[in-house]
Amino acid sequence: MNVMMGQQGGGQDKLFYSFNLDDHVPRTHLLRGIDRYFDLDGLREHLAPHYSHTGRPSIDPELMIRMLIVGYCFGIRSERRLCEEVHLNLAYRWFCRLGLEDAVPDHSTFSKNRHGRFRDSEALRHVFESVLRRCMSEGLVEGEGFAVDASVVKADANRARGVPGTEVIDWRQGDGPSRAVQEYLSALEEANPAPSDDVESATPPKRISLTDPAARYTAAPGGPAFFAYSTNYLIDLHAGIIVDVEATPAHRTQKVESAKTMIDRVEQRFAIKPKRLVGDTAYGTGAMLGWMVQEKGIDPHVPVWQRPPRNDGTFPNSDFHWIERSDEYRCPAGHVLRKERRPFKAQRSHITKAGTIIYRSSQTDCASCSMKDQCCPNTPMRKIARSVHEEAREEARAIANTPAYKRSRRERKKVEMLFAHLKRILKLDRLRLRGPSGAHDEFLLAATAQNLRRMAKWLVPVSQQAATAPT
Known part of the structure; x- marks a missing residue:
C-alpha cells in the first residue's frame, strides 16, 4: 500500500467558509x-x-x-x-x-x-x-489620420422569406406588423411624408424581406445573395481605436453617406477632425472628394473613382488638355471644347444632375479633322463630362503619388483586421436582432467591446x- 497517496477528505461540511x-x-x-x-x-x-x-x-x-x-x-x-x-x-x-x-x-x-x-x-x-x-485620455487616439470602411453582416432574415421589391405587400396580415416592420414603415413615412406624382420615386430594391424589410438584398462574391446590413467603422490609425460606428443597409451610397455622418459627429462631440482620411474607391467619388477637400479641409488618401477607359481605340479623356484660365479643353488636334458656343441672356450653370459640366467641340472642326476616326467616329462631335469637383479629384490624384499615401494604404489594413476580429473572434458574422435599431445596438456593443479589448491589451x-x- 502506497502511504504517500493522497485521499480527499469526506468529513462533515464546514459551517463557515472564507471565500474571496x-x-x-x-x-x-x-x-x-x-x-x-x-x-x-x-x-x-x-x-x-x-x-x-x-x-x-x-x-x-x-x-x-x-x-x-x-x-x-x-x-x-x-x-x-x-x-x-x-x-x-x-x-x-x-x-x-x-x-x-x-x-x-x-x-x-x-x-x-x-x-x-x-x-x-x-x-x-x-x-x-x-x-x-477613456481611450483618448490614455493617449490611444491622436486624431491625425482616420480610416473608414464598411463590412457586410448577414441579417436575421431567411433569404427564402423574401418577395420582389415591386410587389405590393400588406404588412397587416397575421398578427400585425412586427417591431422591425413597424420601424421600416415609420422610416418610409418619415422619408416620404406626402408623396406626389411629380416626384421621381426611388428605385425599389430587388427583393424585400418579410421579417426584416430594412435589410438590403446583396450578393457576396462567389456565393448566394442574402439580406444584410453594413457596419461602418471610423478608426484612428494610431492604435486602431474605433472612434465611431454606424449601421446602414448594405448599399454603396449609404456607406459613403455614413462616413460623412461619422466624421461630423466626431468633430461635434469630441472636437477632433483628421488631417487625412483613408478609404477605398467607394469613397473616391467626386461628391465625396469635394466634401472632404472643399468643406472639411481633409486630405483624401483615397483612390479616385473614374469610369472605365474606352476600349474602342479612340482618344481617352486624359489626352485632352485642360486650360483653366479660359475654361476649355484642347483636343490632340488643337481644337477647342467649350461648355457653351454662344452667349445667353440668362447665365447658366451648365451643371447636369450627375454633377458634371459637358464640354463640346465644334461640329465644323470635327468634320474637317484628320483625327476624327480616332476621336469620335460615331458622333458628329466629341464631348467630355467634367466633374464640378474635378479640383478635388486632381488633389487626390496628386496625393496618390506621395510616400504618405503609400503609408496610408498599409495602415488601412487596421480597419480590415477589426472586421475580421468582429466576425471570427466576437462571432458577429450574423445579426441576432432585427431592424435598423437592432443592428445599431449590436454594432455599438461590438465596437465598445473591441475598444475595451484593445485598450486592455495595449495598456495593462x-x-x-x-x-x-x-x-
Whole structure:
C-alpha cells in the first residue's frame, strides 16, 4: 500500500467558509484589464430621466451593461446563454460585481430594457463614447489620420422569406406588423411624408424581406445573395481605436453617406477632425472628394473613382488638355471644347444632375479633322463630362503619388483586421436582432467591446510593470 497517496477528505461540511472571489480570477485574465479602464459612473445619471420614481426597484443598469460587455467580448451571442455563463463563471461574476449568492437577471430583462429605456436614452451610444473618451485620455487616439470602411453582416432574415421589391405587400396580415416592420414603415413615412406624382420615386430594391424589410438584398462574391446590413467603422490609425460606428443597409451610397455622418459627429462631440482620411474607391467619388477637400479641409488618401477607359481605340479623356484660365479643353488636334458656343441672356450653370459640366467641340472642326476616326467616329462631335469637383479629384490624384499615401494604404489594413476580429473572434458574422435599431445596438456593443479589448491589451502590461517596479 502506497502511504504517500493522497485521499480527499469526506468529513462533515464546514459551517463557515472564507471565500474571496478576487483571489480566484487570474491576474492575467482579459476582464481584469478591461475592468481597469471600464467606468460606468455616468450611466445612472444619463438614464435617470427614463426611470420612474415609484414602484419596485429595477435591475441595476450597470449590471446589465457589464453582462452585455462580457457577452460581446467573448462571443456569447445568446442572452439566455449569457445568463447561464455569468451564473457559473467566477471571472464573469467578478466583473459584473456579483457575489456568489447574488442572483443573475433573467434573460428577458435585456430585451425589455433594449426596446425601452436603453434605446430611448441612447444608453449604448453613451457607453461607447465614455469608453472612447477613456481611450483618448490614455493617449490611444491622436486624431491625425482616420480610416473608414464598411463590412457586410448577414441579417436575421431567411433569404427564402423574401418577395420582389415591386410587389405590393400588406404588412397587416397575421398578427400585425412586427417591431422591425413597424420601424421600416415609420422610416418610409418619415422619408416620404406626402408623396406626389411629380416626384421621381426611388428605385425599389430587388427583393424585400418579410421579417426584416430594412435589410438590403446583396450578393457576396462567389456565393448566394442574402439580406444584410453594413457596419461602418471610423478608426484612428494610431492604435486602431474605433472612434465611431454606424449601421446602414448594405448599399454603396449609404456607406459613403455614413462616413460623412461619422466624421461630423466626431468633430461635434469630441472636437477632433483628421488631417487625412483613408478609404477605398467607394469613397473616391467626386461628391465625396469635394466634401472632404472643399468643406472639411481633409486630405483624401483615397483612390479616385473614374469610369472605365474606352476600349474602342479612340482618344481617352486624359489626352485632352485642360486650360483653366479660359475654361476649355484642347483636343490632340488643337481644337477647342467649350461648355457653351454662344452667349445667353440668362447665365447658366451648365451643371447636369450627375454633377458634371459637358464640354463640346465644334461640329465644323470635327468634320474637317484628320483625327476624327480616332476621336469620335460615331458622333458628329466629341464631348467630355467634367466633374464640378474635378479640383478635388486632381488633389487626390496628386496625393496618390506621395510616400504618405503609400503609408496610408498599409495602415488601412487596421480597419480590415477589426472586421475580421468582429466576425471570427466576437462571432458577429450574423445579426441576432432585427431592424435598423437592432443592428445599431449590436454594432455599438461590438465596437465598445473591441475598444475595451484593445485598450486592455495595449495598456495593462505597461501598468503592471509600473506597479511591480521597485521603488
